[in-house]
């Protein structure tokens with residue numbers, strides 16, 4: 001009897017983990033099933049904000065200013081190229097420093113050191129192999145060599161540290177007082193852009209479908225429908241945040257990358273040297289469609305940027321003082 005009882009007990013114990021696993025699997029299934037509901041909940045918000053975009057675009061009829069035509073991207077500028085192994089061509093002051101640091105200082109230094117160590121190791125392996133060198137040397141100290149291999153790395157690190165720390169400081173330098181403020185919000189899975197200085201409410205930027213991207217001559221997966229329009233040659237202050245999870249706003253050719261963290265306003269100052277279209281992507285793994293929330297900055301000459309602001313029903317900076325008072329309320333609501 002006892003053996004039967006213990007067998008049953010043992011059987012039950014053996015099955016327990018499987019049952020528990022099933023339970024958790026069920027729980028996971030439930031969470032997966034719940035996910036689409038959350039998606040659906042987000043979708044109306046998206047379409048609602050999309051719905052506001054056409055009205056903002058339809059509005060130009062009222063101020064009677066036409067938006068500048070959609071700028072065509074230039075091949076090889078503001079986008080990665082096939083076979084490219086270095087950083088993208090840079091169009092901001094910090095970008096130039098960074099590319100110089102990478103191309104002129106770090107890469108040659110890394111290459112020289114790696115090749116030197118490799119040659120040294122190969123030589124030692126060959127020269128001091130057992131057959132050629134049966135009685136090993138018992139030397140354990142050589143002051144000159146020890147001083148050299150301590151001082152030389154210190155000097156190399158100092159040479160790297162000076163421009164490196166300078167670049168780090170430049171990257172976080174706050175924007176000047178007259179900079180144009182633009183708010184960037186990361187959503188699952190699109191971007192929202194708002195211009196508090198120009199009283200332009202938030203509009204949404206989604207992935208451009210493949211056929212439309214091709215028809216436009218734009219790179220698919222890098223091109224969005226609505227671009228972030230910024231002035232070239234004028235300082236810009238980007239206020240970057242996330243609405244749901246952590247995203248990262250990144251445009252390689254402008255040396256621009258900043259995390260978009262929910263509940264936090266991160267600041268990044270940008271100065272775009274040349275008008276053009278500069279592409280980027282969300283650079284923080286943010287969920288299923290992380291790879292499908294591209295970024296495009298359309299940098300316009302200042303007077304064309306002003307024209308764009310007016311075409312969106314906005315007011316030029318400085319004239320927007322009155323409307324700016326209304327803007328903080330809108331920002332608070334969104335965060």
Ligand SMILES: [Cu+2]
Pocket residue numbers: 186187189246247248282283284285286290293
């Ligand atoms: Cu993202």
